[in-house]
Amino acid sequence: MTHYIVRRLLWIVVLLFFVSTLTFVVFYLLPSTDPALLRAGRSSDPEVIEAIRVQLGLNDPMLVQYWNYMKDIVLHFDFGYSYVNNAEVRDLILDRLPATISLAVGAAVVWLVLGIGVGVISAVFRRSLVDRLAMGGALLLVSAPVYWLGLVALLLFANDIGAFPLFEGSGSYVPLTEDPAQWFASLIMPWFVLSATFAAIYARLLRANLIETLSEDYIRTARAKGLSERRVIFKHGLRSAITPIVTLAGLDIGVLLGGAILTETVFNIPGVGRLSYDAITRGDLPIVQGTVLFGAFFIVVLTLVVDVVYAKLDPRVRYR
Amino acid sequence: MSVETFEAAETGGLTSESAVQARTPWQLFWRRLRGDRVALAALAFIVLLVLVALLQAPIRSLLGLPGPNVQNPAALDVFGTPTGPSAEHPFGVDTLGRDVFSRVLAGAAVSLQVALISTGIAVAVGTLLGMLAAFYGGWVDTTFSRMADVLLAFPVLLLALGIAAACSGAEGCAGGLIQPGIGTVVFTIAFINWVFVFRIIRGQTLSLREKEYVEASRSLGASNRRIIFREILPNLVAPIIVYASLLIPQNILLEAALSFLGVGVQPPQASWGAMIADAVTVFDTAWWFMFFPGTALLLTVLAFNLVGDGLQDALNPRSDR
Numbered sequence: 001m002t003h004y005i006v007r008r009l010l011w012i013v014v015l016l017f018f019v020s021t022l023t024f025v026v027f028y029l030l031p032s033t034d035p036a037l038l039r040a041g042r043s044s045d046p047e048v049i050e051a052i053r054v055q056l057g058l059n060d061p062m063l064v065q066y067w068n069y070m071k072d073i074v075l076h077f078d079f080g081y082s083y084v085n086n087a088e089v090r091d092l093i094l095d096r097l098p099a100t101i102s103l104a105v106g107a108a109v110v111w112l113v114l115g116i117g118v119g120v121i122s123a124v125f126r127r128s129l130v131d132r133l134a135m136g137g138a139l140l141l142v143s144a145p146v147y148w149l150g151l152v153a154l155l156l157f158a159n160d161i162g163a164f165p166l167f168e169g170s171g172s173y174v175p176l177t178e179d180p181a182q183w184f185a186s187l188i189m190p191w192f193v194l195s196a197t198f199a200a201i202y203a204r205l206l207r208a209n210l211i212e213t214l215s216e217d218y219i220r221t222a223r224a225k226g227l228s229e230r231r232v233i234f235k236h237g238l239r240s241a242i243t244p245i246v247t248l249a250g251l252d253i254g255v256l257l258g259g260a261i262l263t264e265t266v267f268n269i270p271g272v273g274r275l276s277y278d279a280i281t282r283g284d285l286p287i288v289q290g291t292v293l294f295g296a297f298f299i300v301v302l303t304l305v306v307d308v309v310y311a312k313l314d315p316r317v318r319y320r
Numbered sequence: 321m322s323v324e325t326f327e328a329a330e331t332g333g334l335t336s337e338s339a340v341q342a343r344t345p346w347q348l349f350w351r352r353l354r355g356d357r358v359a360l361a362a363l364a365f366i367v368l369l370v371l372v373a374l375l376q377a378p379i380r381s382l383l384g385l386p387g388p389n390v391q392n393p394a395a396l397d398v399f400g401t402p403t404g405p406s407a408e409h410p411f412g413v414d415t416l417g418r419d420v421f422s423r424v425l426a427g428a429a430v431s432l433q434v435a436l437i438s439t440g441i442a443v444a445v446g447t448l449l450g451m452l453a454a455f456y457g458g459w460v461d462t463t464f465s466r467m468a469d470v471l472l473a474f475p476v477l478l479l480a481l482g483i484a485a486a487c488s489g490a491e492g493c494a495g496g497l498i499q500p501g502i503g504t505v506v507f508t509i510a511f512i513n514w515v516f517v518f519r520i521i522r523g524q525t526l527s528l529r530e531k532e533y534v535e536a537s538r539s540l541g542a543s544n545r546r547i548i549f550r551e552i553l554p555n556l557v558a559p560i561i562v563y564a565s566l567l568i569p570q571n572i573l574l575e576a577a578l579s580f581l582g583v584g585v586q587p588p589q590a591s592w593g594a595m596i597a598d599a600v601t602v603f604d605t606a607w608w609f610m611f612f613p614g615t616a617l618l619l620t621v622l623a624f625n626l627v628g629d630g631l632q633d634a635l636n637p638r639s640d641r
Contacts, residue, residue, distance in 0.1 A: 018470040030493040031486045143622035145573055147580055148596055148614035151603055161604040255475045262577060276478065280485045280583055292482040295475040
C-alpha cells in the first residue's frame, strides 16, 4: 500500500507538470489576441504597450516564457498577476476558497443523503409507483441546467423577489466566521440547487447497482440464512453497491472545489467560480488560468484520496 | 445444419414464436426499441425539434412573427420593460423588444448544430485514436493514454471556460483559425469530449483485438488497416451509438452553459444559454424571457436523455429497468 501511494504521488507530480504545460498552451499559445493589449486596458499608447510587453516578457522566445512560467509555479507557487488590478492571482483564489468550500461540502452532504436515500428506496420498491415517480423526477433533474434551476428557485422562494419568500436570496452570503446563522440561511437554496443534478445522478446509479447486487447469489444465501430484510439490504447489498458512489462523490467534490461557477454566479456567492466568471467577463486571463490550474490540482489530489479510500472500503481491491 | 438455422437456434430461444426465424442483431435491437414507448415519444420530439429548427423561417412567416434579431421598441412598455406573452408575441419580447418565440426557434438550431457537430468530431477523433492506441499498443498507446490522463485531470466546465475565454479575444485563437462564436464552442466541446470516447473505445478494442475472428482475418493475410476498419470498427458501432447518445445532451448543456457565461455563441445570435443570461437582469419582472428558453433547453436535453436510455436498454438487453 505504501509502495502504491509513493508511486501515485510521483505520478501526480508528473501529471501536474503536464497539466501546467497544457494550461500554458491554452493561455499563451492559443490566443491570437495580444495579451499586452488586454493588460493595457483602455490605453492604446504604443509606448505603454511596449513597456507591458517587456514587463510580461512577451518579447522573449516562447520557450523562455514557458521556462519562466513553470519556474514561478514550481518555486513560488506564483500564478501571475491580474490584468485588471494587479493583485496576486494566488491570493485572490485563496481568499475566495472558503465560500467555495462551504458551498461544495454542504451540497455534497445534501446530495449524498438524498441520492442514497432515494436510490435505496427505488431499488427496494422497484417498479412501484414511488420508484417510477422518483426515477422520472431524477431524469428531469439530470436534464435541467443548474443556473436555470437556480433562477427558478430564486423566483419562487427568495425572500426579496420570490412568490413564497422562504429563504435568503441572491448575494446574501456572509462568511461562516462572521455570522454562522446568516451563513447557513444564505446557503440553503444554493446547496439544494447545486445538489439537485448530483442527487439525481447518484440515485439512478445506486438504484441500478443495488438492483444488480441484490440479484447476486450471496444475497440469496443471506436471505436463506434467515437474516432480516433490513440486514440483507443494508449490510450485504448496500455495502457493495455503494463503493462506486464513494468514488464518484470524491471526484465530484474535487471538481466543485475548483469552483461551482454556475451556481456561484447565479447566487452571487464570492467563491472561486464567481472569481473565474468575473475574470472572463473582464478578459483577465491570468486569473482564469490560475483557477483552471487550481481546479486541476484539486481533481488530481482527490483522485488519489478516492483510490486509497476505495481500497479500504472494498476488500476485493488490492493495490500493488 | 446451415449457418442460418444455427444462428436462429442461438437467438430463437428468447422468442415465443413457433416458427424459428433468423434475426440479425439490428433486427433484435429494433424490436426492443420499438417496445419502448417513452423512448419513441422522445425520439419523435427530437425529430419535430429538428424540423422546427430547419423550417424556422416558414414557421415565422406563417405565424406573422418578426425575425430573431428584429428589435421592436414598441413592444416595450413606457419604462422600457419588455411586455409578456400576447397574440402578437406568443412568448413575449426580450429587453431589446425582440420576439422570444423567434429567438427560441433560432436557439434550437444553434443548440442542435453545436451539439451534433461537436459530438460528431469528438466521436470520430476518439474512436480513431482509441482503436489505434489499443491495436498498436506500445508508444502509440502510451502517448495517447497519457494525453487523455492529463485532459481528464481538468474540471470539464473550467477547462471549457478557459479555452473558450482564450479564443474569445477579438482575433480568435490558433492563429485566427478559430473565431469567437460557434466555431469556438464546437472546438472547445470537441477538444474536451474526445477523451471520454477514447477511453471507452480503447478498452473495447483491447478485448476485440484478441478475438478469434481477428486472428482468422490476419491468417488470411489481411492488412492492419483492414482488420481495424473492417473487423474491429463494425463491432464498436453499438458502444459508439450508446455513448454518443449520452454525450449529445451533455454537450447541449455545455454549449448553453458557455453561452450563459458569455464565452459561447456571441450576440446578436440567439442561444438558449445566452438568452437566460440576458434574462437575469429582469427575471423578477419578465419571467417569460427566462422561462421559455429554459424550458426548451430542459425538454430537449430530457428527450435526448430518454432516447439515450432507450438505446442503451435496446442494445444491452441485460440492463433491466
